[in-house]
Amino acid sequence: MKVEHLLGNTSYIETPQAIIPVYFLTEKDVIFFDSGTEPSDELMDLLEREDLRVRAVVCxxxxxxxxxxxxxxxxRYGTEIFAHPMEIPALHTRQAVSYFVAPIQSDEELVIDGAKIxxxxxxxxxxxxxxxxxxxxxxxxxDAMMSKSVLDRAxxxxMENVDRSIISMEAVRQTDYPYYIAAHKGVANREEFQQLVDDNIQKELDLYDLLRQKIPGPVDLEELTSEFIRASGVRSEKMVVQDYVRLTAKVRIYALVHAGEYTLKKNLVVPV
Ligand SMILES: [Fe+2]
Structure with a gap:
């Protein structure tokens, strides 16, 4: 594990499952953007070795x-943790954390020690x-978008809301930055990024098509959810993964209902 320079004061640390973008406020003080997929002694050793202090994590x-x-x-560092206020209540229902998460007050900008993010x-x-x-x-x-290699395996x-996510992807597409870092896991330049947006959106459209194939006539909502998950190829024994998958499968079913392609009659999903 090492700190890889990318552009100006921005570097990144590649971990086995993620990339952590790092912004250098000074030679020693850095901001992390997210902090990795699992607790990592190797990451702590790297910080120690490089004599770095993590001033803040922007989540x-x-x-x-x-x-x-x-x-x-x-x-270790008294690091400040920042996140959008709408993220915080769900965190506390998911897991016990012993640190304070500072709600980011503006939707446009966060200033840390003079650095404008x-x-x-x-x-x-x-x-x-x-x-x-x-x-x-x-x-x-x-996680607004995934890298191609992760997308191919996913x-x-x-998604909590697929259609909203696609709108968000299109909004990010309109931006023009030299580099885009997907948390899981890759660095794309401008041109590669445009393709990445297409690939991420296409993945969602393909899943909608797969779902439609599973509703030839009225089908039970729970059975449809299970069949859609099976057809998508998700394989995990982990309960927590199963819960997340079931939730996001249903999100897609409800989205098609909301779009007017199907109605819900009691527990049945019925083509319109
Ligand atoms: Fe996520």
Whole structure:
């Protein structure tokens, strides 16, 4: 594990499952954008070796696989943790954390020790998801989009609201930055990023098509959910994954109902 320079004062640390963008406020004081998928001694050793202090973690959202080192950083450096206010209540229902999360007051900008971090609200994956742009113009995508290699393996990306997520992806597409970092896991330049947006949106449209194929006539909502998950190829024994997948599968069913393609009659999904 090492600190890789990208542009200006912006670098990143590649961990086994994620990329953590790092902005250097000074030679020693850095801001993290998310803190990794799991608690990492290797990450702590790297910080020690490089004599770095993590001044703040700006969280794109508060899913467990983006905040795993927050606790250790707060204890070690008194790191400030920032997130969109809409992310915070859900965090506390999901897991017990022993640190304070400061709600970001503006949807547009967060200033830390004079460094202006631009923010782009990107609801969809979660309600309070933020894309964060370092002062050098490196765009930290969080889970607003996935890299191609992860997308190819993903069976059903987690979304709280697919249509809102697609609108958010289109909004990020309109930006023009030299680099875009997907948390899981890759750095794209401008041209590659345009393709990434297309690929992420296409993934969602393909999932809608797969879902439609599973509703030839009236079908029970719960059975449809299970069949859709099976057809998508999701394979996980983990309860927590199953819960997330079931939730995001239903989100897609309700989206088609909301779009007027189907209605819900008691527990049946019925083509219109
Ligand atoms: Fe996430």
């Amino acid at each position: 794109t959202h508060l899913h467990p696989d983006h905040i795993a080192n927050n606790d250790a950083l707060v204890q 631009r923010l782009l609200p990107t609801p969809g994956h979660t309600t309070g998801h933020l894309v964060c742009i370092t002062p050098d113009g490196v765009c930290c995508l969080g 069976r059903m990306p987690y």
